[in-house]
């Protein structure tokens with residue numbers, strides 16, 4: 001048997017073993033187990049600073065495409081490494097056919113990958129899309145991965161031996177019809193496996209976040225309270241968690257005197273509070289709708305922290321989601337009575353995509369801090385960082401005052417003759433946790449300002465909605481601008497020295513054209 005043919009056999013066996021392994025991973029993913037398909041992306045994305053991250057996102061056409069690219073390249077990488085691994089295996093077998101001991105192949109193809117996997121991905125292994133606590137999840141992820149590489153090893157060795165049956169020993173016949181037939185059989189198995197994989201991938205695709213990640217809420221549909229199914233949505237996940245509350249619990253640990261674990265039912269035993277609070281993503285553009293308002297019901301985080309008794313060196317609180325997402329808030333903010341652990345949103349149990357069974361509500365801070373699918377609260381020192389903080393977002397995470405014109409549309413046309421009455425102009429204004437005291441509109445690109453009527457206010461932690469009746473008297477092109485004043489009397493401004501990744505500031509403007 002020539003060297004090339006043995007290597008080719010190894011390559012084929014390795015490739016098909018890698019397909020089998022990938023199908024195993026898809027199956028595990030289907031049952032909510034974290035697999036390399038997604039957590040490699042989680043692990044790597046924290047190393048990409050926000051600038052390159054955004055430009056990469058722009059190049060591939062958005063966050064959803066970036067996620068697909070991440071999973072796709074992981075699968076491609078696995079198939080490639082599997083094939084190459086198989087080829088090297090073939091080469092070694094050709095050199096030394098007697099070396100085929102199981103201990104040897106197990107060490108190279110099972111033990112080594114598990115160790116490498118555990119070391120490289122340790123920080124993200126504790127993810128579970130059914131909501132297992134972090135330590136249990138880490139074990140499940142490792143066992144799942146071990147199973148996948150075991151499948152790879154058995155398929156590689158089995159496939160290779162199947163192709164090479166009697167061949168290495170006899171050495172007499174070359175690439176005979178017999179081996180070609182066997183290669184065909186093995187390839188057919190590969191195709192069948194791949195078919196199963198594609199079916200699974202389709203199922204997962206339908207469950208994936210692509211259909212709703214990046215949902216915005218703006219324009220004429222804006223109401224005081226955002227209906228749950230229209231609430232803006234941002235997630236780092238390819239498939240979001242679907243937590244089983246019976247498996248789930250909430251841990252409080254770190255720099256505390258009393259560690260604790262709470263079941264969902266225990267949390268319901270605390271006196272609940274209801275609070276209207278607006279959330280806005282740090283990447284929300286001046287005209288964008290990554291902002292929404294809801295009434296949250298839950299308990300103050302403080303109630304749990306008081307029982308845990310933070311140690312004197314605790315300065316920050318790190319919040320963990322079951323999806324290995326983390327973010328941090330200052331301990332002082334965590335102790336604020338308005339910082340909540342919410343389990344209801346607008347009168348119903350939290351929807352899965354908004355963090356069922358429990359999420360953090362941190363008024364006045366960007367959406368990033370409102371960790372969904374919360375499962376662990378860790379008291380830490382001042383230098384702890386979360387997912388996006390490690391990427392380099394911030395340093396400021398408190399929302400500046402922002403406002404937006406929702407009606408009319410940008411670049412609308414009106415005919416003065418056909419107007420019966422005023423043109424209604426309306427929108428929202430949001431002052432973080434400072435409330436809104438005044439909204440002004442300009443119809444001349446900011447040269448002069450007129451007060452708008454605030455017709456809805458949701459309190460200090462929520463947005464206000466405003467409107468005005470505009471009666472233009474001349475045709476022309478108008479530039480409308482809105483600016484708000486927060487409850488502390490500070491007028492919305494463009495903060496020149498605000499960091500690039502601390503959220504944009506400035507004014508929303510629209511163009512409106514009036515003809516006679």
Ligand SMILES: Nc1nc2c(c(=O)[nH]1)N[C@H]1C(S)=C(S)[C@@H](COP(=O)(O)O)O[C@H]1N2
Pocket residue numbers: 231232233234235236237279280281282320321322323325353354355366367368369370371372373374
């Ligand atoms: N566990 C977890 N929490 C998370 C995220 C996430 O990906 N995972 N995304 C954050 C971001 S970037 C934002 S803007 C808000 C969005 O919350 P919403 O989807 O409920 O509007 O959730 C935050 N909490």
Ligand SMILES: [Mo]
Pocket residue numbers: 234280281282283367368
């Ligand atoms: Mo966000």
